[in-house]
Amino acid sequence: MEFRTDDLSHQEPLFILNIPSPLEPLAPEFLTGSLPLESYTRNVPPHIRAARQLEKPERWVHYVITTGGPQPAEAMTFPLDYAHYLDRQLAPAADAILHALGTSLQKITTCQAELFD
Secondary structure, three states: OOOOHHHHOOOOOOOOOOOOOOOOOOOOEEEOOOOOHHHOOOOOOHHHHHHOOOOOOOOEEEEEEEOOEEEEHHHOOOOEOHHHHHHHHHHHHHHHHHHHHOOOHHHHHHHHHHOOO
C-alpha cells in the first residue's frame, strides 16, 4: 500500500500551531464548542464567558482570569488575578510535589514573607 500526503488533504488537522504571545503560559486555548455561545445558559464555562466578550468570536479563544473574571487575552480590561493563578493553578501542582518533601507552598511562601517583616 502506498501512502501519499495528498490523501490527508480532506482531514481536519489534529492540532493547530499557535504563534506564542506574551500571555501564552497564562492563556490556555479552548475550543468554544459546536454549540452557539447563546446556548450556554447555566454553568457557563470561563472560555465561553470570555468568547462572549469578543466582537467576532473565533472557534478558538485565548483567555485569562482577571480580577473582573475570565476575559479574552487580547482584550483585557482588568488586571490579572494573581491570587487565582497562585491558589488554583500553581499551589495544587506545587503541593503535589512538595508533599513528598514534607512541606507545602503555603509554608514556603509564609517563611519567605516573614523575611521582609
